[in-house]
Amino acid sequence: MNLIREIWQSIVRRDPLSTDKGKSELVFFNVWLHVHPAKVKKENLRFKHTFYLGFITFFLFVILLTTGIALMCYYRPFPPQAYQDMKDLQFVVFMGPFLRAMHRWAAHGMVICVFLHMCRVFYTGSYKKPRQFNWVIGVFLLLLTLSLSFTGYLLPWDQLAYWAITVGTNIGSYAPIVGGQLRELLLGGHSVGEAALLRFYVLHVAVLPTLIILLTIVHFWRVRKDGGLSRPVWKLKPNKTETLVTIGAPLEIAPLKTGPASKDKTYGLMEVVTGKPIFETVTPEEEEDAVFSYPYAFFREAIALMVTVTGIMAISLFFHAPLEELANPAKTPNPAKAPWYFLGLQELVSHSALLGGVVAPALMVIALLAIPYFDRNPSRRPSDRKWALWLFSIFVVANLVLIVVGTFFRGPGWALIPPWVHVVAGAE
Amino acid sequence: MNRRAFLNWGTAGLVALCAGVGVSLGAVLRFLVPSVFYEPPQSLKIGNPADFPFGAPTFLADEKIFVFRDRDKGFAVASAVCTHLGCTVGYLQSDQRFHCPCHGSVFGANGAVQHGPAPRALNWFEVTLTRDGQLRVDKDKVVPSNYRLMV
Ligand code: HEM
Ligand code: FES
Numbered sequence: 001m002n003l004i005r006e007i008w009q010s011i012v013r014r015d016p017l018s019t020d021k022g023k024s025e026l027v028f029f030n031v032w033l034h035v036h037p038a039k040v041k042k043e044n045l046r047f048k049h050t051f052y053l054g055f056i057t058f059f060l061f062v063i064l065l066t067t068g069i070a071l072m073c074y075y076r077p078f079p080p081q082a083y084q085d086m087k088d089l090q091f092v093v094f095m096g097p098f099l100r101a102m103h104r105w106a107a108h109g110m111v112i113c114v115f116l117h118m119c120r121v122f123y124t125g126s127y128k129k130p131r132q133f134n135w136v137i138g139v140f141l142l143l144l145t146l147s148l149s150f151t152g153y154l155l156p157w158d159q160l161a162y163w164a165i166t167v168g169t170n171i172g173s174y175a176p177i178v179g180g181q182l183r184e185l186l187l188g189g190h191s192v193g194e195a196a197l198l199r200f201y202v203l204h205v206a207v208l209p210t211l212i213i214l215l216t217i218v219h220f221w222r223v224r225k226d227g228g229l230s231r232p233v234w235k236l237k238p239n240k241t242e243t244l245v246t247i248g249a250p251l252e253i254a255p256l257k258t259g260p261a262s263k264d265k266t267y268g269l270m271e272v273v274t275g276k277p278i279f280e281t282v283t284p285e286e287e288e289d290a291v292f293s294y295p296y297a298f299f300r301e302a303i304a305l306m307v308t309v310t311g312i313m314a315i316s317l318f319f320h321a322p323l324e325e326l327a328n329p330a331k332t333p334n335p336a337k338a339p340w341y342f343l344g345l346q347e348l349v350s351h352s353a354l355l356g357g358v359v360a361p362a363l364m365v366i367a368l369l370a371i372p373y374f375d376r377n378p379s380r381r382p383s384d385r386k387w388a389l390w391l392f393s394i395f396v397v398a399n400l401v402l403i404v405v406g407t408f409f410r411g412p413g414w415a416l417i418p419p420w421v422h423v424v425a426g427a428e
Numbered sequence: 429m430n431r432r433a434f435l436n437w438g439t440a441g442l443v444a445l446c447a448g449v450g451v452s453l454g455a456v457l458r459f460l461v462p463s464v465f466y467e468p469p470q471s472l473k474i475g476n477p478a479d480f481p482f483g484a485p486t487f488l489a490d491e492k493i494f495v496f497r498d499r500d501k502g503f504a505v506a507s508a509v510c511t512h513l514g515c516t517v518g519y520l521q522s523d524q525r526f527h528c529p530c531h532g533s534v535f536g537a538n539g540a541v542q543h544g545p546a547p548r549a550l551n552w553f554e555v556t557l558t559r560d561g562q563l564r565v566d567k568d569k570v571v572p573s574n575y576r577l578m579v
Contacts, residue, residue, distance in 0.1 A: 170513035188462050330489030332515040334529030350531035350545050414531040
């Protein structure tokens with residue numbers, strides 16, 4: 001018995017969890033749980049502040065990694081075997097359809113949740129000082145998520161995949177000067193073929209996941225280093241904007257003081273820097289709001305994880321991932337549509353390829369990246385930022401409308417047809 | 429080492445480092461550009477002139493081309509790849525126009541854009557007769573829409 005206790009102690013090395021010290025040490029001594037400090041502010045954990053969307057996005061990504069690795073065991077990235085393997089997964093492999101469906105629905109879910117997460121961060125003003133750069137990292141995560149989904153779209157090598165990627169990559173070739181070359185580099189050829197499938201596969205299973213993992217680490221680290229989550233808007237004091245201080249970049253409010261350096265003593269960072277820390281200053285009564293990360297934060301996140309996993313599993317039980325006919329370069333389905341999250345783009349492109357396919361998305365990304373630096377209003381209270389909220393809402397609604405029109409209101413020949421009207425396709 | 433020598437060597441080292449990194453990046457980029465394309469040839473024989481009927485064009489699916497044969501004007505070959513985003517267009521004999529299924533571009537009988545977002549007319553390809561009397565289409569050679577091969 002003693003030996004077992006000794007082994008356990010050698011692993012966890014902390015006091016019992018019944019003590020406050022043990023609760024802190026659980027976090028301190030564990031590299032994975034280090035995402036949180038020992039204590040967090042209780043109010044920040046409220047569902048209605050974050051809706052746990054960042055976590056749900058992350059958990060969906062974890063589902064994608066695990067189901068994706070499972071699928072890789074049966075998938076060969078060359079035409080036409082790729083399609084054959086999909087058929088195998090669909091009809092031969094034990095639990096194949098279920099795993100495929102989980103992977104597919106988690107991918108769609110991640111695109112949706114990353115977007116909603118961005119909206120939450122915007123509406124709570126959480127991109128403001130000192131979190132500007134974490135927003136920028138977030139925008140790159142958004143772009144990477146879209147790329148991950150887009151590259152995965154080609155892999156089944158069916159009609160849907162083939163034409164969505166043909167149309168999608170041709171949009172890129174409208175970029176001035178480099179567009180054509182960029183497309184050729186991505187496809188490894190002049191049209192979507194063997195080389196393109198292999199390249200998309202490499203991007204999808206190696207390059208993009210690695211980049212997302214790396215950036216996610218930085219993203220989480222920054223959340224902590226920016227002082228934890230932003231305060232919920234309902235906790236903000238009226239008329240008093242938060243005072244923020246950045247170590248190394250002192251503001252007028254709190255000049256950085258350094259002690260006189262003595263020749264025979266080395267100073268640790270803690271002794272030298274006497275300015276206030278980087279995060280939002282809190283009053284004493286707010287300080288009392290703090291609770292131990294274990295169990296308060298971890299427990300809630302575990303619930304978010306379980307809800308996400310069960311949700312995806314439940315959906316996958318009832319809805320299978322689609323698989324159409326084998327890709328046929330000679331026959332374009334009518335209408336041929338890009339993946340749904342690019343249908344807004346395709347809608348714009350159907351009016352002007354250059355303006356809609358290159359200029360508009362480029363401006364959109366630049367605008368997103370610039371938001372935290374362009375918005376000079378220090379207040380996070382909704383009543384102080386009516387303009388910002390309106391502008392962002394217009395951006396969100398415009399995107400949604402375009403996607404809905406592209407998805408449901410475009411019939412054969414890209415004609416404007418409401419979804420409740422039935423048309424017989426293939427008039428030719 | 430004196431200050432001047434240090435700076436000189438330092439600058440030289442930095443320049444060398446940048447050059448090295450630059451060359452490596454260039455090499456990686458070049459690595460990603462295939463030196464050989466294992467793709468269908470751009471120039472291909474499509475058969476004997478007698479194989480093609482007069483009137484309605486023949487659609488060759490794998491090559492994505494339409495072969496037109498006119499009694500007194502001869503042969504012409506049009507690309508079936510829409511100039512908008514690369515979908516395969518169809519030819520409607522009833523209105524003698526090309527229709528794109530993707531975003532509704534319509535091209536006239538001579539390939540010119542009549543409707544929709546396509547920025548350019550459909551391509552017409554050079555068609556020649558080989559020594560053994562077959563038709564050869566060269567997709568790298570774009571010709572004016574009034575180009576004809578008399579056989
Ligand atoms: C793969 C994609 C992403 C993942 C996994 C992710 C994950 C997270 C998580 C777990 C949090 C903690 C709080 C929460 O759950 O809301 C967070 C906070 C944050 N995220 Fe993301 N995120 C992603 C993309 C984005 C995007 C697209 C943006 C914005 C453009 C963004 C900006 C931020 C900011 C500024 C915070 C701090 C918010 C605060 O302090 O209240 N993130 N993210
Ligand atoms: S691809 Fe033909 S109209 Fe868009």
